[in-house]
Amino acid sequence: MDREEVLHLYDTYSDDVYRLAYSFFLNPHDAEDAVQEVFLRLMSRNLTLMPDKEQALLARITANYCKDCLRKNKRSANITEADDCRIVSGDSAEKLELQELLKELPPIYRAVLYLHYYVGYKPAEIAKILTITPSGVFMRLSRARKLLKTKLGDENIANK
Incomplete structure (x- = not known):
């Protein structure tokens, strides 16, 4: 997948990816890391996207990444007091x-x-x-x- 396509997908769906990751981690920093990792994984793979299926693919990659992180205890699901994300x-x-x-x-x-x-x-x-x-x-x-x-x-x- 070329850089232009990934940048377009990032502009379009990064907020959705962030919210889904945040729903797993409840931590804005871990959710931001997840967004970065999801789009890096997308860029490193040779995928052909089907029209109107991009959001579902990104949701699947995000969910799998978040589940892996939680399963391996790499991320903390603690809620911080200064957390202002919604x-x-x-x-x-x-x-x-x-x-x-x-x-x-x-x-x-x-x-x-x-x-x-x-x-x-x-x-x-x-x-x-x-x-x-x-x-x-x-x-x-x-x-x-x-x-x-x-x-x-x-x-x-x-x-x-």
Whole structure:
């Protein structure tokens, strides 16, 4: 893949890659490292991209990189006090509360929530990206919603 293509993809999708990596690490520095590593890997491989599939490929590379880092304990998933990054965009009190609740979820749940609700992938697409079964995606979405519901109390959670 030539440099021009990678730069174009970086300009277009670097924020999405960052948010997905942040949903795994909950650390802005590790997420920035992940963005750099994902695009370096993309540049070093001889890939032919299919039109309209770039975002899915980048999401898969990002998810695999993040899972590898967490598995090898190379990265820390600790939340820092000075952390001002947002998985959920906007500043309303409700969104800030949701941001804090998402930080408390395990990375496997944050990733599927991010890919489903923020990016808009269907469960079958998320299954391919995260290399799990579609039923695994449904299970993780269900468990994540239950965890959020118990943390929020009796408030209604959208059950999509």
